[in-house]
Amino acid sequence: MGIPFDQIAIQTVNGLVNGLILALVASGLTLIFGIMDVVNFAHGDLVMLGGFVGAVTVASTGNFWIAMLTAALTIAVFGALLQMTTLRPLLGRDPLTTILATFGISLVLQKYALWQWGPSARRIPEPITGQFALFYLQYPWYRVLGAFLSAAIIGALYLFLKYGKYGIWIRATTQDRIMAGAMGIPVPLVHTTVFAIGAAMAAASGVLFGPLGGVTQTMGFDFTLRAFIVVVVGGMGNLGGSILAAILISLLEAYASLIVSPAQAVIVSFVALIMTLLLRPTGLFVPTPR
Amino acid sequence: MSAMMPPRPRSATSFWIGFAIVVGLLVAAPLVLPPFWRRFATEILIWGLLAMSSDILIGYTGMVSFGHSAFFGLGMYGAAAALLQVSPPNLWLAIAYGLVAAAVVAGFVAYFATRLRDIYFAITTLVFSQIFYVIIFTWTEVTGGENGLTFRQPALGIPGLFQTAFTPETLHWFVLAVVVGSYLLLRRITRSPFGMVLQAIRENEPRTRALGYSIERYKTVAVMLSGLFAGLAGILYAVQNKFAAPDFVFFVISGEVVIFNVMGGMGTLVGPIAGAGFFLLLREGLSRYFTEYYLIPVGVIFTAMVIFMPQGLLGFARRRLNE
Numbered sequence: 001m002g003i004p005f006d007q008i009a010i011q012t013v014n015g016l017v018n019g020l021i022l023a024l025v026a027s028g029l030t031l032i033f034g035i036m037d038v039v040n041f042a043h044g045d046l047v048m049l050g051g052f053v054g055a056v057t058v059a060s061t062g063n064f065w066i067a068m069l070t071a072a073l074t075i076a077v078f079g080a081l082l083q084m085t086t087l088r089p090l091l092g093r094d095p096l097t098t099i100l101a102t103f104g105i106s107l108v109l110q111k112y113a114l115w116q117w118g119p120s121a122r123r124i125p126e127p128i129t130g131q132f133a134l135f136y137l138q139y140p141w142y143r144v145l146g147a148f149l150s151a152a153i154i155g156a157l158y159l160f161l162k163y164g165k166y167g168i169w170i171r172a173t174t175q176d177r178i179m180a181g182a183m184g185i186p187v188p189l190v191h192t193t194v195f196a197i198g199a200a201m202a203a204a205s206g207v208l209f210g211p212l213g214g215v216t217q218t219m220g221f222d223f224t225l226r227a228f229i230v231v232v233v234g235g236m237g238n239l240g241g242s243i244l245a246a247i248l249i250s251l252l253e254a255y256a257s258l259i260v261s262p263a264q265a266v267i268v269s270f271v272a273l274i275m276t277l278l279l280r281p282t283g284l285f286v287p288t289p290r
Numbered sequence: 291m292s293a294m295m296p297p298r299p300r301s302a303t304s305f306w307i308g309f310a311i312v313v314g315l316l317v318a319a320p321l322v323l324p325p326f327w328r329r330f331a332t333e334i335l336i337w338g339l340l341a342m343s344s345d346i347l348i349g350y351t352g353m354v355s356f357g358h359s360a361f362f363g364l365g366m367y368g369a370a371a372a373l374l375q376v377s378p379p380n381l382w383l384a385i386a387y388g389l390v391a392a393a394v395v396a397g398f399v400a401y402f403a404t405r406l407r408d409i410y411f412a413i414t415t416l417v418f419s420q421i422f423y424v425i426i427f428t429w430t431e432v433t434g435g436e437n438g439l440t441f442r443q444p445a446l447g448i449p450g451l452f453q454t455a456f457t458p459e460t461l462h463w464f465v466l467a468v469v470v471g472s473y474l475l476l477r478r479i480t481r482s483p484f485g486m487v488l489q490a491i492r493e494n495e496p497r498t499r500a501l502g503y504s505i506e507r508y509k510t511v512a513v514m515l516s517g518l519f520a521g522l523a524g525i526l527y528a529v530q531n532k533f534a535a536p537d538f539v540f541f542v543i544s545g546e547v548v549i550f551n552v553m554g555g556m557g558t559l560v561g562p563i564a565g566a567g568f569f570l571l572l573r574e575g576l577s578r579y580f581t582e583y584y585l586i587p588v589g590v591i592f593t594a595m596v597i598f599m600p601q602g603l604l605g606f607a608r609r610r611l612n613e
Contacts, residue, residue, distance in 0.1 A: 039409045089597050096354050097596055099412055100552055103545060104593030111585040221541065225420065228413050236409075263428050270417045274402055277414060281406065 003258055006135035011254040013134065017143045019250030020150040021212075023243040024205040025223055026230040027154055028198030034237030035174045035194045037095045038087055041102040043202055044224030045109040050075045050203025051215035052113055055122040064127035068207045072200040079199025083192050091191070106220065113217035124210030146208045153204060154243060157197070161239075170194055174237070229273045235283020244285045248272075313470055320462040332462045334570055335469045336526045338563030341550035342469075342476060343519030348548070349557030350480055351512045352492030353407075357415030358547045360399065360422045361517040363539030365392040365524025367426065370439045370534040379444035385525050392521020393514065395422065400513035404506050407495070416541065423539045438535030441528075456529075465526050469563075472519055476559055479515070488512055549592055555602025564604055 029043045050071040057067035086101050128145060131138040161167040172180040173190045181187045206215065213219070226249070234245030249269045256265035276284055316335070320328045340362055347353045368391025369384040376383055403414045426433045433439065446460055447453035454460070479485050487508050490498040499505050528534050537543075546569065554565020569588070576584035599606050 039412075086593055086597065093600075095409055096412065097600065099354065099356075099409060100548065101593050101596045103548065104589045104596060107545070107585045107589035107592070111583050111589070115583050115586070225416070229417065232410065232413055261428065263424060267421055267424055270421050273417055274414065277406055277410060278402065281410070 007258060008255070010134060010137060010139075011258055012251065013139065013143075015251035015254030016247060017147040018254065019247035020147040020154075021205050021208055022226060022230060022250055023246035024150040024153055024201055024208070026227045026234070026242040026246050027157065027239055028201035029227045030231045030234070030237055030239060030242045031157075031170075031194055032198040033231065034239075035170060036087070036091070036191050038090075038098040038195075039095060039102070039228075040198070041099055041224060042082075042106040042109055042220075043102075043198070043227055044222065045106045045113075045220035046075055046079060046199045046202035047206040047209070047223045048113060048215065048217060048220040049078070049109060050206030051124070051210050051219070052117050052122065052206075052217075053203065054207035054210055055124050055215050056117075058124050064124070064207075067124070068204055071203040071207045075203035076196040076200035080192050080196040082199075083195035087195065088188065088191070091188075106224070110217055110220055117217065119217065121214035121216040122210070123214045124207065126211040142211055146212070149208060150205065153201060157201070158239070166190070166193060226269065229269050233273055233276045233283065234285050238283060238285065241283050241285035245283075248284075313466075316466050317463065320459040325458065328458055328462060330570070330574070332458075332465050332530060334563075334567045335462075335465045336523050336530065337546075337550065337566040337570065339469045339472055339526065340520050340523035341547055341554065341562030341566045342473065342559050343516045343523065344547045345551055345556060345559055345562045346476065346480070346488070346512055346516040346519075348551050349559075349561075350485065350492060351488045351509065353509070353512075354412045354548065355415045355513075355516070356412045356541070356544050356548065357399065357417075357419030358516075358520050359539050359541060359543035360415075360419035361392045361396055361520035362524040362527075362543060362547075363422065363426065363534075363536075364395045365389070365521030366528045366534040366538055367391060367433060367439070368521070369525040369528040370441055373441040373444060373528070374439065379442050381444040381446060381529065382449075384444055384529065385522070388521050388525035388528070389518060392517050392524065396514045396517025396521070397510075399517070400510040404509035404513060416544065419539065419541060419544055423536060423541070426539050427536045433536070434534075436536060438533055438537075440533045443529060443532050461530060465530070468522065468526060472522065473559060473563075476519070480559065484508070484511070549588075551602075552592065552596060552600075553602055555604030555606070555608075558602075558604050561602050561604035565602065568603060 025043065025047055029040055032038050032040050032043075053074050054067040054071040057070045058064060061067065082105065086105060087098060090097050090101055126140065126142040128141055130141040132141060133139070159167075161171055169180070169185045169190050170193070172183070172185055173187055177187060180190075209215075230246045230249055231242050233249060234241030234243070249272060252268045252272060253262075253265045256268040316331070319331045323331060340358065343361075344355055344358045347355045365388040368388035371391075372384040372387035373379040399415065399418045403411055403418065406414055427435060429435070443456055445453050445455050446464060456464070480488070487498065487503055490501075490503070491505060491508060495505060524538070527538070550565040550569055551562045552565070553568050554563065555561030572588055572591070573584055576587055580587060595602070601609070
């Protein structure tokens with residue numbers, strides 16, 4: 001193959017950066033699925049809403065970090081309300097009904113964003129504008145920072161799940177909802193909290209993604225689809241698997257875009273999903289089940 | 291889905307009387323309706339056929355397909371291929387091409403997707419429809435890419451007997467005949483032993499497997515059947531509108547099909563057609579006030595129906611009538 005080494009190296013960096021931001025989206029999705037069997041079709045639209053809230057806040061305050069915090073908090077509250085009104089009544093019903101309900105929500109959110117913020121893309125300015133030389137490219141530091149921030153948020157989530165009181169409650173509810181309830185854990189509250197956390201992570205990744213690709217009202221579906229693929233490839237409800245799968249899928253897409261157009265490179269991740277489902281339906285990065 | 295009640299046995303006579311009345315009204319529709327609503331009625335029938343085809347999976351087998359746009363779109367592009375290549379355009383050839391295209395795609399999707407259950411099936415069908423969307427969208431030389439393909443409308447005719455151009459009325463009656471024929475065929479299929487096995491899979495898959503049925507084979511046939519009728523709907527749409535566009539392979543169409551099913555009532559065959567009519571009327575009515583934002587109220591109504599009225603309009607009405 002006549003692809004020079006420096007291009008491959010650049011695509012590796014790109015794939016890692018995109019992969020970590022995608023991992024942030026997917027870990028929220030997989031957390032929500034793992035704890036309440038909800039396949040959140042509106043997850044990408046929460047990313048989109050977060051991006052818009054961030055863009056609006058940056059425009060008024062001029063501070064990227066305030067914007068990110070505002071977006072995460074706003075969307076967390078919004079997610080909690082959403083879960084209480086639409087998903088709580090569906091608890092115990094077929095998981096497929098949750099796909100249908102969240103699909104309805106996704107329609108509403110997308111058109112709401114169009115109505116509120118219009119069809120044009122909004123770009124969030126980068127908080128740091130420095131660049132460094134990567135072969136023939138001037139590579140922006142922001143991309144590296146975004147990747148590190150994503151990793152940091154995921155790491156914080158991991159520590160929270162491992163050591164925090166709520167984190168332990170969440171893990172207990174994931175393992176056995178009924179037993180957790182019997183031990184005095186407020187299961188409905190845990191569900192709402194998890195949805196809020198997942199929504200906040202989605203919003204944060206929306207703001208992080210803002211300077212890279214801009215925020216548009218149609219970006220939600222793309223994120224939902226990619227997060228679905230990642231979560232299935234990594235193993236539903238498996239946090240570590242989702243992160244590895246997000247990086248793997250993004251790297252595959254980055255390499256594929258060296259050969260074909262980016263629009264066609266998406267097919268690589270579709271094929272990865274189908275191969276995973278055929279060869280290892282429980283997910284690539286989980287131990288073989290008993 | 292598993293919570294659904296089995297259809298209550300009703301007397302056959304009252305069913306056929308109701309059937310005759312509805313078909314009679316639909317036959318008379320183009321004669322009395324103004325042009326706009328005439329076209330609207332034809333469209334409801336086409337989307338209804340698409341919704342009905344997906345009901346075989348959603349309502350009868352318990353598999354939610356989020357990829358019906360692939361079958362619909364391939365039927366459309368298959369018909370387009372026949373209409374563009376053969377001159378003068380031939381209706382029956384278009385139908386044959388469209389059905390073959392839809393069947394090939396359905397066989398391909400079925401081979402992979404039927405090994406999976408529940409949400410995995412839903413996600414896989416969604417991903418497959420996106421694969422076909424990307425291929426059609428980017429393969430500009432063959433599919434016309436973003437602009438799609440336009441072609442001439444074929445004439446209605448039986449070879450050797452007669453040949454006449456479509457008028458809005460005859461097009462409506464032709465679509466009606468296809469939809470009613472499909473409905474009767476699907477009704478027969480869902481009541482056959484084969485249809486019973488599909489419903490057994492919906493109710494309890496492990497038990498059906500334990501009884502000795504080859505689940506994968508039944509599911510494969512169900513997906514193929516569903517894909518064929520969805521393709522038929524795509525062909526009718528292509529004939530009506532004289533174009534094929536990648537938008538019709540995109541996820542939005544698949545989503546609308548699911549909406550039709552939920553709104554009308556899954557597992558009833560007629561329900562999805564009613565759901566399609568309800569959705570299109572709702573869109574028509576609401577877009578006068580909300581313009582392109584009509585999906586906001588429609589989405590709210592849809593979500594509320596998923597939560598409070600999972601049996602859909604038809605199931606709701608049936609329960610009310612039986613009380």
